[in-house]
Amino acid sequence: MSDSLFADASKRLEEAMKYVAISDDALEHLKYPKSSLAVSIPVRMDDGSLKIFQGYRVRYDDTRGPTKGGVRYHPNVCMDEVQSLAFWMTFKCAVLNLPFGGAKGGITLNPKELSKMELERLSRGYVDAIADFIGPDIDIPAPDVYTNPMIMGWMMDQYNIIRRQITPAVVTGKPISMGGSLGRDTATATGAFYAIQIIMPKFDKLPEDTTVAIQGFGNAGAWLAELLFTAGYKVVAVSDSQGGIYAKNGLDIPRIRQYKTSSKGIKALYCQDTVCDIADNQSITNEELLALDVDILIPAALENQITQENVNDVKAKFIFEVANGPVASGADKILEERGIYVFPDILVNAGGVTVSYFEWVQNRSGLYWTLEEVNQRLRQKMVEETEHIWKISQELAISMRTAAYVHALHRLGEAINAKGTRDYYINGGMS
Numbered sequence: 114m115s116d117s118l119f120a121d122a123s124k125r126l127e128e129a130m131k132y133v134a135i136s137d138d139a140l141e142h143l144k145y146p147k148s149s150l151a152v153s154i155p156v157r158m159d160d161g162s163l164k165i166f167q168g169y170r171v172r173y174d175d176t177r178g179p180t181k182g183g184v185r186y187h188p189n190v191c192m193d194e195v196q197s198l199a200f201w202m203t204f205k206c207a208v209l210n211l212p213f214g215g216a217k218g219g220i221t222l223n224p225k226e227l228s229k230m231e232l233e234r235l236s237r238g239y240v241d242a243i244a245d246f247i248g249p250d251i252d253i254p255a256p257d258v259y260t261n262p263m264i265m266g267w268m269m270d271q272y273n274i275i276r277r278q279i280t281p282a283v284v285t286g287k288p289i290s291m292g293g294s295l296g297r298d299t300a301t302a303t304g305a306f307y308a309i310q311i312i313m314p315k316f317d318k319l320p321e322d323t324t325v326a327i328q329g330f331g332n333a334g335a336w337l338a339e340l341l342f343t344a345g346y347k348v349v350a351v352s353d354s355q356g357g358i359y360a361k362n363g364l365d366i367p368r369i370r371q372y373k374t375s376s377k378g379i380k381a382l383y384c385q386d387t388v389c390d391i392a393d394n395q396s397i398t399n400e401e402l403l404a405l406d407v408d409i410l411i412p413a414a415l416e417n418q419i420t421q422e423n424v425n426d427v428k429a430k431f432i433f434e435v436a437n438g439p440v441a442s443g444a445d446k447i448l449e450e451r452g453i454y455v456f457p458d459i460l461v462n463a464g465g466v467t468v469s470y471f472e473w474v475q476n477r478s479g480l481y482w483t484l485e486e487v488n489q490r491l492r493q494k495m496v497e498e499t500e501h502i503w504k505i506s507q508e509l510a511i512s513m514r515t516a517a518y519v520h521a522l523h524r525l526g527e528a529i530n531a532k533g534t535r536d537y538y539i540n541g542g543m544s
C-alpha cells in the first residue's frame with residue numbers, strides 16, 4: 114500500500130496536520146473513504162460481441178454535504194486512483210466552501226477505441242450499475258478526463274429512466290439544453306485563470322513578461338491556454354497525449370484550438386488529431402515540455418507527471434496544478450527547497466466543481482443564470498479562497514499546498530466535530 118497513489122495523496126494530510134489543531138476523531142474519519150463500489154458493466158459491442166468493463170465510484174466523505182466528483186474514462190483507472198481523486202475532491206470542496214463532500218468515479222478503458230453507440234451503451238450501463246449509489250442528495254457525478262457534456266447527458270437521462278422522474282441535479286456538466294450551466298465547459302480553466310491573475314501580481318509579473326508551458330490540451334488545458342493568450346501571456350508550449358509543440362515567441366493558441374476542435378468527431382467523441390500536426394512549430398516531447406525554462410508550468414493532463422525522477426529537470430518558477438495530483442509528494446519537497454512555487458490542484462482547478470455546484474443550485478431552483486452571473490460568482494469565490502490561502506501560507510511560512518489543506522481541514526474538522534467528539538462525550542468539553 115505504501116507506493117499507492119492514495120498513500121502518496123494522504124501524505125499531504127499528514128503534513129497539514131502539523132499546523133491545525135484538529136480532533137483525533139476528525140483525523141481518524143478523514144483517513145478512510147466512506148464507501149467504495151466496484152462494478153462490472155456488460156456492453157453489447159457493434160460487432161455483436163459482449164464486453165465487460167470495470168467501473169468504480171468512491172464516496173470519500175459526506176460530512177459537509179452530498180458527495181461530488183467527476184467520472185474518468187481512461188486505461189489507467191483503478192480503485193486506488195479513484196479513491197485518491199475522491200480524497201482530493203473532499204478537500205477541494207472544503208477549500209471552496211461548497212456544501213459538498215468528495216467523490217470520484219471511472220471506467221477502465223481507452224474510450225477512443227469505442228464507437229459513439231458503444232460509448233453511449235457503456236455510459237448508460239455505468240449508471241445502471243451505480244444508480245443506488247448516486248442521487249442529487251447523495252452523490253453527483255460530473256465530467257473528468259475523456260468524459261464530456263454529451264456523456265453527462267446520457268448519464269442523467271439513464272438515471273431519469275431508472276427513477277421514472279426528471280432529475281437534472283443528479284449529474285453536472287450536462288449540455289445546456291438538458292439543464293447544464295452556462296460557463297461549465299470553461300469553468301476549470303476560468304477558475305485557474307483567476308488564480309493566476311490573483312497570484313502573479315504578488316510577484317510583480319505582468320502577462321506580457323510571463324512565458325507559459327501547458328501539458329494537456331483538453332477541456333481544461335486548451336481553454337486556459339486561450340484565456341492566457343488573450344490576456345497577453347506568452348504561451349510557448351502545449352502538448353497532448355501524442356506530444357507537444359514549442360515556439361520561443363509564443364504559439365498562436367486560437368489557431369491550435371480551432372484545429373483540434375475541427376478534427377473532433379471523426380470517430381467517436383474525441384479529437385483524432387494532435388497539436389503535433391501543426392507543422393510550423395518545433396516538436397517536443399511531454400518530458401521536454403516539463404523541463405522548459407518558462408515562468409509558469411501548467412500540468413493539465415494526468416497525475417504523477419512531476420516525480421522524484423524528473424523534478425530536478427523542472428526550470429519553471431511557478432507551477433499551477435490544473436490536473437489533479439500532477440506533482441508527487443516526494444517531488445513537492447524538492448520543488449519547495451529549490452524555491453519553486455507550487456499552487457495546488459485543490460485550489461487551482463476548483464473552478465470546475467464550483468460551477469458544477471452552481472449548475473446543481475440552478476437545477477434545484479429552476480432559475481437559470483447568465484454567463485456573467487456565473488463568472489462573477491466564480492471569480493468572487495476564487496479571489497476569496499486564494500487570498501485566504503495565500504494569507505495562511507505567509508503567516509505560517511508554509512507552502513500554498515499545505516496552506517490549502519490547513520484551510521480545508523479547519524472547515525472539515527469543524528463539521529466532523531459538530532457531531533460530537535471524544536472530548537464532548539467523555540470530558541464534558543464543547544467539541
Ligand code: NAD
Nearest residue numbers: 258259301329330331332333353354413414436437462465
Ligand atoms: P480532457 O480529457 O479534456 O483532456 C486531457 C488532455 O490530456 C488531452 O489533451 C490529452 O491528450 C492529454 N493527455 C492525456 N494523457 C497525456 C499524457 N500522458 N501526457 C500529456 N498529455 C496527455 O480532460 P480535462 O477535463 O481537461 O482534464 C485534465 C485534468 O484536469 C485532469 O487531471 C482532470 O482531473 C483535471 N480536472 C478537470 C476538470 C474539468 O472540469 N474538466 C476539473 C478539475 C480537474
